[in-house]
Amino acid sequence: MACLTDPWNAPAAIVANRETSSPATQPAWLKTLHRIGQTNITEHDPAVLDVEAWADYWARVKAGVVYVSVTGIMAFYQTEVPFHRRSQYLAGKDFFGELNTAARKRGLRTFARMSPDLNWGDALQAHPEWFMRDEQGNAIATADTPQLFQTCMFTSYMTDYMTAIMHEINVHYEVDGFYMNGWPMFNLPVCFCNICRKLPPPNTPAYWDKFNARVMALWALYDGIASEKNRQAFYFANMGGGIHAAPNLVQVGQISQWFQADNQGRGRMDDPVWGCAQQGRVCHAIMNGKLAANVTGLWSTGPLRWRESIKSPQETQMWLNQTAASGMVPYIHVIGGEKGMGEDRRWEKFGEDYFDWTAKHDAHFSNRRSIANIGVVFGQRTNLFYRCPGNMTMQRNMDGLYSVLLDGRFFFDFLHEDQLDLHRLRKYSAILLPNIALLSDAQCAQLRAYAEQGGSLLATFETSLYTDQNERRADFGLAAVLGIHTAGKVIGRRGNSNPFYARIERSHAILDGFSDTNWLPGAEYRQPVAAADHPILTVVPGFVAYPPELSYPPTPRTSEPAVVLQQHGRSRTAYFPGNIEHSLWIAGNTDLSRLLQNTIRWVAGDTAPVSIEGQGLVESFAWETEPGFAVHLLNYTNPNAHRGWLRGFYPIGEQRVRLQLPPGRTVKKAELLRAQKEIPFRLSRDVVEFTIPSVEDYEVAALTAD
Ligand SMILES: [Zn+2]
Numbered sequence: 001m002a003c004l005t006d007p008w009n010a011p012a013a014i015v016a017n018r019e020t021s022s023p024a025t026q027p028a029w030l031k032t033l034h035r036i037g038q039t040n041i042t043e044h045d046p047a048v049l050d051v052e053a054w055a056d057y058w059a060r061v062k063a064g065v066v067y068v069s070v071t072g073i074m075a076f077y078q079t080e081v082p083f084h085r086r087s088q089y090l091a092g093k094d095f096f097g098e099l100n101t102a103a104r105k106r107g108l109r110t111f112a113r114m115s116p117d118l119n120w121g122d123a124l125q126a127h128p129e130w131f132m133r134d135e136q137g138n139a140i141a142t143a144d145t146p147q148l149f150q151t152c153m154f155t156s157y158m159t160d161y162m163t164a165i166m167h168e169i170n171v172h173y174e175v176d177g178f179y180m181n182g183w184p185m186f187n188l189p190v191c192f193c194n195i196c197r198k199l200p201p202p203n204t205p206a207y208w209d210k211f212n213a214r215v216m217a218l219w220a221l222y223d224g225i226a227s228e229k230n231r232q233a234f235y236f237a238n239m240g241g242g243i244h245a246a247p248n249l250v251q252v253g254q255i256s257q258w259f260q261a262d263n264q265g266r267g268r269m270d271d272p273v274w275g276c277a278q279q280g281r282v283c284h285a286i287m288n289g290k291l292a293a294n295v296t297g298l299w300s301t302g303p304l305r306w307r308e309s310i311k312s313p314q315e316t317q318m319w320l321n322q323t324a325a326s327g328m329v330p331y332i333h334v335i336g337g338e339k340g341m342g343e344d345r346r347w348e349k350f351g352e353d354y355f356d357w358t359a360k361h362d363a364h365f366s367n368r369r370s371i372a373n374i375g376v377v378f379g380q381r382t383n384l385f386y387r388c389p390g391n392m393t394m395q396r397n398m399d400g401l402y403s404v405l406l407d408g409r410f411f412f413d414f415l416h417e418d419q420l421d422l423h424r425l426r427k428y429s430a431i432l433l434p435n436i437a438l439l440s441d442a443q444c445a446q447l448r449a450y451a452e453q454g455g456s457l458l459a460t461f462e463t464s465l466y467t468d469q470n471e472r473r474a475d476f477g478l479a480a481v482l483g484i485h486t487a488g489k490v491i492g493r494r495g496n497s498n499p500f501y502a503r504i505e506r507s508h509a510i511l512d513g514f515s516d517t518n519w520l521p522g523a524e525y526r527q528p529v530a531a532a533d534h535p536i537l538t539v540v541p542g543f544v545a546y547p548p549e550l551s552y553p554p555t556p557r558t559s560e561p562a563v564v565l566q567q568h569g570r571s572r573t574a575y576f577p578g579n580i581e582h583s584l585w586i587a588g589n590t591d592l593s594r595l596l597q598n599t600i601r602w603v604a605g606d607t608a609p610v611s612i613e614g615q616g617l618v619e620s621f622a623w624e625t626e627p628g629f630a631v632h633l634l635n636y637t638n639p640n641a642h643r644g645w646l647r648g649f650y651p652i653g654e655q656r657v658r659l660q661l662p663p664g665r666t667v668k669k670a671e672l673l674r675a676q677k678e679i680p681f682r683l684s685r686d687v688v689e690f691t692i693p694s695v696e697d698y699e700v701a702a703l704t705a706d
Contacts, residue, residue, distance in 0.1 A: 280326020523578025
């Protein structure tokens with residue numbers, strides 16, 4: 001049995017090998033994988049699931065890979081590993097083997113699916129050291145099943161028990177890899193077992209370092225076991241969580257061959273529709289061109305989870321559209337095979353129709369690089385450790401900026417704060433820092449170097465006021481580059497009073513479209529900064545909202561800036577002391593959206609490599625692809641864009657696209673993959689222009705180029 005001598009540090013040779021992993025060194029078959037399917041196996045399935053119908057279905061819809069459950073909570077084969085409890089419906093069967101053979105006979109690749117997060121009371125009695133503990137030392141049962149207890153990832157459960165199961169699979173079966181569900185968790189674990197008590201306090205950057213070291217060590221250990229029998233086989237774990245993932249995503253991107261985004265649908269009904277596309281942008285940032293797949297639940301995701309009944313097909317379809325548009329591989333997921341293929345079988349035709357369509361156009365979904373001129377930092381440390389004031393959340397903060405970027409039809413990529421090196425940033429004319437509070441000195445220096453080279457920055461609120469260890473600085477880490485200095489603590493508002501206003505001091509491009517007003521809304525919170533020369537906007541402090549008799553500004557004018565703009569050569573910087581993007585999101589404020597759109601346009605300059613003009617709320621992606629180029633349009637113009645589920649589509653009219661071609665490239669053919677027709681286009685020097693007549697839910701304008 002493989003064992004780690006030092007559980008804190010990954011075996012150096014294995015990590016070094018994976019650190020150099022790139023699309024070029026990945027197993028070749030991953031490059032041609034465009035569809036993934038999963039029927040998640042239940043304990044009852046050995047008695048009810050129709051194995052042949054299951055394999056026929058996934059082969060017919062041209063899924064390249066299916067998952068077959070080994071598990072760890074419950075065995076679906078005749079295991080000899082102690083405490084690997086066999087399904088009570090297994091009888092004498094080898095259900096894993098039957099599924100695995102049926103799939104492989106039809107040319108499907110298979111992954112062995114494991115679950116390391118839970119085990120039963122008999123394991124708890126025999127191995128109390130395997131399990132998570134609360135502060136009182138009690139084992140922690142799951143909410144649904146009191147007989148199942150949470151295991152701790154720092155214990156020998158992960159290095160002895162899970163590895164024993166993997167070795168057993170290697171001995172008896174042929175698989176293309178091992179996938180682990182339920183680990184690492186979306187939230188950092190809080191455990192008081194004997195090992196975890198010796199770790200730094202939960203939810204601190206010091207704890208995070210230990211957590212990441214353990215994740216990388218286990219990942220490398222499992223990857224080593226996965227490839228013992230078949231050198232091409234690999235291991236990967238359950239990821240997702242959008243901008244709120246727990247493990248360091250840059251490290252995951254280095255070690256991982258496959259990013260499994262377990263982001264199956266809107267979690268809350270008031271989440272905006274774009275959660276899957278946002279996940280795709282996170283994956284694109286950290287995977288360096290390697291494969292990312294988003295698991296779309298065809299079942300009823302959301303606050304009430306009907307695991308074996310479908311959700312609205314329009315909602316599912318838009319989630320899959322976002323998967324494809326953002327460069328991930330579409331993946332459909334259903335649970336259980338009661339009555340052969342499930343009690344509710346409406347998903348079958350839906351999945352078949354969607355996958356049939358994508359299969360006609362695989363080449364156009366093979367992306368080489370994104371086309372964008374704006375980089376948006378998503379700040380993983382800030383999302384994990386920063387304490388927002390009041391009811392503010394970093395997810396709403398990002399959704400606020402995201403809505404601005406969609407309203408302004410900008411083309412942007414996400415960036416992780418550990419990837420701010422100049423060669424990566426050079427592609428972008430502007431980098432946006434939406435309250436990226438935690439930045440190390442080195443990261444601030446990278447952003448400064450980028451600005452010195454002519455790059456532009458837009459930052460808000462507490463950006464760079466904390467170190468990467470979440471310690472508050474005396475002044476902004478980006479003080480010099482943004483031309484700002486702190487002048488006191490964060491100011492909120494009293495009760496339900498007016499938030500502060502921003503008085504217009506003089507005209508500027510960021511104020512385009514505002515007339516007949518002397519001021520604009522400010523934001524709910526602000527980090528006061530010292531007076532600047534010739535401010536464009538100044539703070540008018542908030543004042544009473546009720547009673548209206550008192551609702552006037554006792555201090556109508558100050559010298560405190562509400563925005564600080566600078567220009568040095570080509571480099572422009574903009575800093576808003578307010579949490580402006582969060583405020584506009586919770587208030588739906590259109591002035592603040594316009595102000596941010598104008599400011600993004602001002603910092604980025606006239607550099608957009610692609611533009612789309614037309615009516616409607618859309619999200620767009622542009623890619624250089626294997627055959628040429630592709631412009632993806634997701635039509636979110638829908639009464640359920642901000643509250644799920646979608647229950648219909650509302651087509652939008654003409655969208656006029658203009659794409660700058662790289663030097664030496666020319667377009668031969670333009671076609672719409674959803675409308676399934678060729679369209680005319682105009683070429684003038686290095687620009688191609690065409691019109692998409694209408695978009696129902698999704699359109700891909702695919703250009704074949706020389
Ligand atoms: Zn523990």
